[in-house]
């Protein structure tokens with residue numbers, strides 16, 4: 001899969017555009033101002049760079065070297081600092097209890113690793129930290145607006161509620177939304193969105 005992303009990002013321009021994900025912009029105020037944010041699978045950095053420009057301390061991780069190079073270029077263009085890490089999240093030495101938020105936008109895993117990956121995101125949060133997620137749900141197979149063409153890699157609201165059951169789930173829902181993100185997410189899309197907060201110790 002990494003080769004697939006390297007090839008996509010070697011194309012001219014930004015595959016998912018330069019504007020941040022709309023849902024992220026709608027809910028960003030939930031994150032502590034100037035907090036530390038981990039952006040997983042940040043691609044070419046549209047979300048990480050935007051968050052850095054909003055004053056957050058951002059770490060972006062992606063396993064595509066081409067993507068990470070483009071994140072650094074975009075950050076330079078916008079004159080913001082961002083910490084980039086090129087790593088496969090399956091093998092990464094995940095930090096624990098460090099971040100005020102983990103932002104995961106269209107980062108899909110097969111069912112065999114999905115719950116474990118989501119568990120690592122949960123562990124990376126400080127108490128009170130937030131998970132902000134948008135991904136494609138299983139109905140996306142009927143829509144030509146992007147995403148993995150494999151049912152096993154698409155997420156349902158129920159799966160996510162299960163994976164993040166240790167969080168206080170603030171919002172979790174499936175919805176059809178119109179996407180206009182670069183050239184690879186265009187048109188109606190079946191998405192699932194989740195916001196969860198890590199519980200404070202009792």
Ligand SMILES: C[S@@+](CC[C@H](N)C(=O)[O-])C[C@H]1O[C@@H](n2cnc3c(N)ncnc32)[C@H](O)[C@@H]1O
Nearest residue numbers: 005016041042043062063064088089090105106
């Ligand atoms: C659909 S793209 C979304 C990119 C970005 N989040 C956005 O919304 O513009 C999925 C990204 O996840 C990255 N990715 C997928 N699996 C990964 C893994 N195991 N470790 C690190 N990055 C991964 C890919 O390289 C790709 O950049």
